[in-house]
Amino acid sequence: MAQLGTIEKLAILSDAAKYDASCASSATTKRDSLGGKGIGSTTGSGICHSYAPDGRCISLLKILLTNFCSYDCVFCINRSSSNVRRARFSVEEVVDLTLNFYKRNYIEGLFLSSGIIRSPDYTMAEMVRVAESLRVDHGFRGYIHLKLIPSASPDLVARAGLFADRVSINVELPSEVSLKRFAPEKRAPEIGAAMGRLRLGIEESREARRTSRKAPSFAPAGQSTQMIVGADGASDAAILDRSAQLYGAFGLKRVYYSAFSPIPDSSRHLPLSEPPLMREHRLYQADWLTRFYGFEVEEILDAQSGDMLDLDIDPKLAWALRHRGRFPVDVNRADRETLLRVPGLGARSVKRILETRRFRRLRLEDVGRLARSLSTLRHFIVAEGWRPGAALDADRLRQRFAPRPQQLALL
Amino acid sequence: MRTVRLAQPADFGAWRVRARALAAARVRPEDILWQVGGDDGDLFGAGADDSVEADAPARTLNVPRGFIDLAAQAICHSDPERFGLLYRLLLRLQDDPHLFRVATDPDVHRAEAMARAVRRDLHKMTAFVRFREVRDETGAEAFVAWFEPEHFIVERVASFFVKRFSSMRWSILTPSRSLHWDGATLHLAAGATRADAPDGDAIEVHWRTYYTNIFNPARLKIKAMKAEMPMKYWRNLPEAGLISPLIAGAPRRAREMIMNDPTPAPERHVRQTRRHPVQEPTPLDTLPRSLVEAAAAARDCARCGLCRHATQTVFGEGPLDAPVMFVGEQPGDHEDLAGRPFVGPAGRLFDRTLADAGIDRSRAYVTNAVKHFKFSLRGKRRIHQKPDAGEVQACRFWLGLERDFVKPRLIVSLGATALHALTGHAATLSSLRGRDLVLDDGARLIATVHPSYLLRLPDEATRVRESARFLADMKRILALAPVMRRADAAA
Numbered sequence: 001m002a003q004l005g006t007i008e009k010l011a012i013l014s015d016a017a018k019y020d021a022s023c024a025s026s027a028t029t030k031r032d033s034l035g036g037k038g039i040g041s042t043t044g045s046g047i048c049h050s051y052a053p054d055g056r057c058i059s060l061l062k063i064l065l066t067n068f069c070s071y072d073c074v075f076c077i078n079r080s081s082s083n084v085r086r087a088r089f090s091v092e093e094v095v096d097l098t099l100n101f102y103k104r105n106y107i108e109g110l111f112l113s114s115g116i117i118r119s120p121d122y123t124m125a126e127m128v129r130v131a132e133s134l135r136v137d138h139g140f141r142g143y144i145h146l147k148l149i150p151s152a153s154p155d156l157v158a159r160a161g162l163f164a165d166r167v168s169i170n171v172e173l174p175s176e177v178s179l180k181r182f183a184p185e186k187r188a189p190e191i192g193a194a195m196g197r198l199r200l201g202i203e204e205s206r207e208a209r210r211t212s213r214k215a216p217s218f219a220p221a222g223q224s225t226q227m228i229v230g231a232d233g234a235s236d237a238a239i240l241d242r243s244a245q246l247y248g249a250f251g252l253k254r255v256y257y258s259a260f261s262p263i264p265d266s267s268r269h270l271p272l273s274e275p276p277l278m279r280e281h282r283l284y285q286a287d288w289l290t291r292f293y294g295f296e297v298e299e300i301l302d303a304q305s306g307d308m309l310d311l312d313i314d315p316k317l318a319w320a321l322r323h324r325g326r327f328p329v330d331v332n333r334a335d336r337e338t339l340l341r342v343p344g345l346g347a348r349s350v351k352r353i354l355e356t357r358r359f360r361r362l363r364l365e366d367v368g369r370l371a372r373s374l375s376t377l378r379h380f381i382v383a384e385g386w387r388p389g390a391a392l393d394a395d396r397l398r399q400r401f402a403p404r405p406q407q408l409a410l411l
Numbered sequence: 412m413r414t415v416r417l418a419q420p421a422d423f424g425a426w427r428v429r430a431r432a433l434a435a436a437r438v439r440p441e442d443i444l445w446q447v448g449g450d451d452g453d454l455f456g457a458g459a460d461d462s463v464e465a466d467a468p469a470r471t472l473n474v475p476r477g478f479i480d481l482a483a484q485a486i487c488h489s490d491p492e493r494f495g496l497l498y499r500l501l502l503r504l505q506d507d508p509h510l511f512r513v514a515t516d517p518d519v520h521r522a523e524a525m526a527r528a529v530r531r532d533l534h535k536m537t538a539f540v541r542f543r544e545v546r547d548e549t550g551a552e553a554f555v556a557w558f559e560p561e562h563f564i565v566e567r568v569a570s571f572f573v574k575r576f577s578s579m580r581w582s583i584l585t586p587s588r589s590l591h592w593d594g595a596t597l598h599l600a601a602g603a604t605r606a607d608a609p610d611g612d613a614i615e616v617h618w619r620t621y622y623t624n625i626f627n628p629a630r631l632k633i634k635a636m637k638a639e640m641p642m643k644y645w646r647n648l649p650e651a652g653l654i655s656p657l658i659a660g661a662p663r664r665a666r667e668m669i670m671n672d673p674t675p676a677p678e679r680h681v682r683q684t685r686r687h688p689v690q691e692p693t694p695l696d697t698l699p700r701s702l703v704e705a706a707a708a709a710r711d712c713a714r715c716g717l718c719r720h721a722t723q724t725v726f727g728e729g730p731l732d733a734p735v736m737f738v739g740e741q742p743g744d745h746e747d748l749a750g751r752p753f754v755g756p757a758g759r760l761f762d763r764t765l766a767d768a769g770i771d772r773s774r775a776y777v778t779n780a781v782k783h784f785k786f787s788l789r790g791k792r793r794i795h796q797k798p799d800a801g802e803v804q805a806c807r808f809w810l811g812l813e814r815d816f817v818k819p820r821l822i823v824s825l826g827a828t829a830l831h832a833l834t835g836h837a838a839t840l841s842s843l844r845g846r847d848l849v850l851d852d853g854a855r856l857i858a859t860v861h862p863s864y865l866l867r868l869p870d871e872a873t874r875v876r877e878s879a880r881f882l883a884d885m886k887r888i889l890a891l892a893p894v895m896r897r898a899d900a901a902a
């Protein structure tokens with residue numbers, strides 16, 4: 001094979017990395033390079049330095065060290081049975097690219113993943129070398145996210161956590177059965193065990209660093225994972241249930257949902273169709289409701305709703321329409337938990353309502369100033385001088401909120 | 412009408428001094444004309460406000476801390492009315508100190524909207540500034556960026572770049588002001604023009620390659636992109652020129668990925684599969700022949716439903732020739748994550764008690780009646796649940812294998828679940844505790860409580876009494892199996 005130049009490798013190895021939805025550069029310790037010799041800083045909330053036309057944020061240099069892989073995960077562009085072009089970066093090439101991009105303010109840092117070559121430990125060790133070189137040789141204070149290999153040895157994982165802000169292991173698919181079917185070399189118990197150890201490591205280090213600043217850090221920005229949506233037959237209920245278990249067990253920062261997307265040279269075992277983007281979006285909304293709005297999965301999807309999220313309207317609105325009896329809610333009296341369940345009110349708006357109503361009774365137009373829009377909201381609230389008109393029944397409400405069906409094109 | 416002239420468009424300190432004097436003198440907001448700079452050459456206007464005559468008796472001013480932060484942000488907004496708005500708010504706050512918390516008030520609302528726009532512009536500037544490398548006279552590396560912010564934020568954003576790129580030398584040029592960092596000091600200079608900045612950088616071709624390839628043509632979401640990266644920023648982004656060709660080519664590329672036939676696997680893959688066929692986990696149709704085999708087989712156990720939500724099987728641990736086997740109830744949250752028995756809070760208490768009794772834990776085999784963690788999920792917390800009789804029965808299979816392979820002379824049941832799993836009948840722990848019991852295979856059985864029981868006891872007195880009883884049970888174990896004595900423990 002002819003030697004590939006850096007640009008060709010970059011093309012191949014970023015193309016190979018784009019199916020991982022994680023992009024966060026947030027939640028790590030605050031650092032800067034004032035007065036030091038190093039370079040970089042972290043800000044807490046992270047920065048998206050660009051956006052691609054797929055709407056995804058570009059925050060990190062997200063690449064694979066190599067897309068050679070001895071595994072054959074059916075959904076993956078890098079699986080060993082694919083004829084995709086292969087490339088491998090050297091440790092130095094990744095380090096240079098990261099620094100060059102960082103110095104020009106293109107990125108917050110590096111998200112490094114890799115196909116598995118030779119052995120899990122060999123691959124993991126190469127990835128750790130990149131992170132180590134950035135941190136130790138170059139004093140890099142930016143963000144590093146390392147994808148971990150579940151079966152890598154514990155001391156390699158400890159070193160990865162020492163240099164990385166965020167670590168992640170992908171559960172890949174919603175169920176163990178699908179994992180066996182689509183990723184024959186991966187084992188669900190092994191993935192779970194590795195994520196369990198990560199949680200303990202992260203918490204121990206956090207605890208130790210509370211008493212001593214010198215205690216070694218371990219992935220201060222926590223761990224996350226990704227699940228592919230739409231490759232197997234799992235329902236939304238099954239996916240959200242799995243997420244709830246994952247959050248509960250491993251204290252994850254995020255579960256990323258990745259609509260299964262066609263890949264170049266895809267396998268015949270998978271659905272070849274457009275990625276279910278709206279489904280992915282609704283799953284994120286539902287996930288959000290469980291994490292920040294006090295909803296349980298069983299409320300978002302219940303006996304009445306069936307086990308798939310409504311694609312036409314968002315899950316909070318869908319829940320509210322199934323519970324018309326709980327509305328309208330009085331914005332001048334209702335408690336925080338109740339307000340959070342009102343369609344059209346976000347957590348920030350609720351906070352501002354609570355604060356403002358200590359001094360003023362809120363009229364509808366006041367609420368309009370505190371929320372993003374009144375169009376949905378007005379049907380669900382009572383305010384000073386405002387009651388929603390004669391109770392709209394759930395069906396008519398749903399029609400009002402759901403997007404109009406598209407005109408069929410005539411041939 | 413009084414003209415008040417500020418030298419800079421976003422100098423909060425200067426505005427504050429003026430506003431304080433005007434407010435103290437009770438000058439009405441509608442009587443002030445705020446202006447920036449001396450650009451209109453109005454000599455009479457300049458300095459006119461220096462002679463603030465008292466319209467009314469002076470007063471002291473009080474403002475909440477939050478207002479100062481808000482005003483310092485809003486003052487960077489490009490809206491010429493910002494000075495007047497903030498001044499009006501300052502006066503209104505004197506009569507109504509809570510006004511600032513009333514986000515529905517039109518003035519507060521507008522000021523907050525300005526502050527929000529400024530924060531967003533600040534954030535976008537930290538995101539979208541693109542440095543280009545230049546060489547200075549000495550040939551050393553330096554970086555220059557050209558940027559056009561919407562508001563007067565250059566000074567406020569400077570600290571971000573200083574903290575991040577402190578060891579580099581760089582300049583950020585904008586139409587209104589420029590920043591220069593020489594590695595030690597920040598210099599604020601006059602505005603510049605695009606022509607003052609370099610027009611390219613060798614690394615940009617890498618960046619554009621990355622941008623092109625990280626984009627997934629199968630999932631166009633142009634509105635989402637534009638919402639976060641508004642087009643007004645595009646003209647200074649080296650990657651923005653790629654956007655329309657990428658969008659134009661996307662449908663075709665997506666269609667090809669769907670339509671193209673799968674290709675036969677490459678030779679390398681075929682060879683590899685022949686060499687290393689995927690290993691199926693050991694099936695359970697043959698009985699394990701050793702403890703190691705049993706532990707391996709248990710990893711994939713699905714004899715009951717507990718394997719569904721638990722993380723992993725937590726098998727027993729300890730030497731194969733252990734004279735004593737401790738059997739607990741089930742792994743807890745911590746054990747479930749670590750994959751090892753008795754390592755959580757109850758495990759630590761267990762360790763301490765063994766140490767106090769002089770027993771060497773490493774000589775014992777430690778396991779649980781049930782090998783998967785049973786819990787119910789409340790929000791993000793996993794709450795321990797007692798395994799039911801069916802689960803205990805299903806898991807006796809593994810406990811039986813552990814007993815067969817380890818053959819301990821003495822078995823200690825910790826808690827009622829373990830006792831039932833070992834004896835198979837439902838006699839209460841209190842009736843069997845302290846008695847000499849023998850199991851069907853001849854092993855002696857000592858029944859005691861589970862250490863987590865001690866952790867749950869609410870009152871101090873009972874805890875002290877029960878801990879002492881637990882310790883006494885452990886000492887009895889040592890008396891029955893003296894080989895378990897810790898090397899450093901007094902005889």
Ligand code: SF4
Pocket residue numbers: 069070071072073076077078079080114115116183
């Ligand atoms: S291990 Fe599987 S998912 Fe990961 S790169 Fe290899 S084939 Fe892809």
Ligand code: SF4
Pocket residue numbers: 709712713714715716717718724781782783802805806807809
């Ligand atoms: S609890 Fe025991 S019987 Fe049930 S699945 Fe786990 S190992 Fe098997």
